[in-house]
Amino acid sequence: MINYEALFKISYGLYIVSSGSKDYGNGFISNTVFQVTSQPPKFAACCNKDNHTAEVIGSTGSFSVSMLHEDAAAGIIGTFGYKSGKEINKMEGMELKYGETGVPIVLNEAIAFLECRVVETIDVGTHLMFIGELVQAEVLDESLEPLTYLYYRRVKKGVAPKNAPTYVDKSKLEKKPAEGEYAKYECAACGFVYDEEKEGKKFDEMPDDWVCPVCGAEKDDFYKL
């Protein structure tokens, strides 16, 4: 038996993992960045093979990790975590710094960053685990607390989309509303609320390919209020 609630007891942080060069950069939200050795310091970043950033890390051989703070604007998570660099230029308008390897480092909403050179890539199935040796690390703000995945889920009421390694199909967790009972569902990317009573249709009855009318996030990116 697998109790999926147990998987939420694992602690994670929340980061923007970026890659590229001065000419072109891209990044994605990740909760699966962690230190794997101390001498030399190496870090793992787990990236879905479908993420555009996987291609960019593969071709440039480096990545940066921007550590977000607890009050990070939802918009930055919406852009980097729910949209793909295949469709938009995520770095446009961002405050960037370039590392020793030339990798872009996102400074918006960040309290510290790491720059890593890829020394190994492990194929773990749906994801690639990039192992990077630390090139540079800096603290940007001592006054703010780092954003954890638990805080993002509990306080910010956020969820992880399908490409995240920690994605859990919500039907395995939630009770469906009883007959005649209305529920509301909020889009984790933009905050749009689907009100079953107002819409006259149960959220579960909406087709699987239905998307958020405001930001285009998938049905799975909504959570029950």
Ligand SMILES: Cc1cc2nc3c(=O)[nH]c(=O)nc-3n(C[C@H](O)[C@H](O)[C@H](O)COP(=O)(O)O)c2cc1C
């Ligand atoms: C809270 C959260 C955690 C996520 N964690 C990961 C992760 O660890 N690995 C991953 O590959 N995708 C993760 N994602 C999904 C990617 O950020 C998302 O698929 C992104 O749109 C990919 O962008 P890209 O195609 O521009 O690279 C996460 C998203 C969110 C919102």
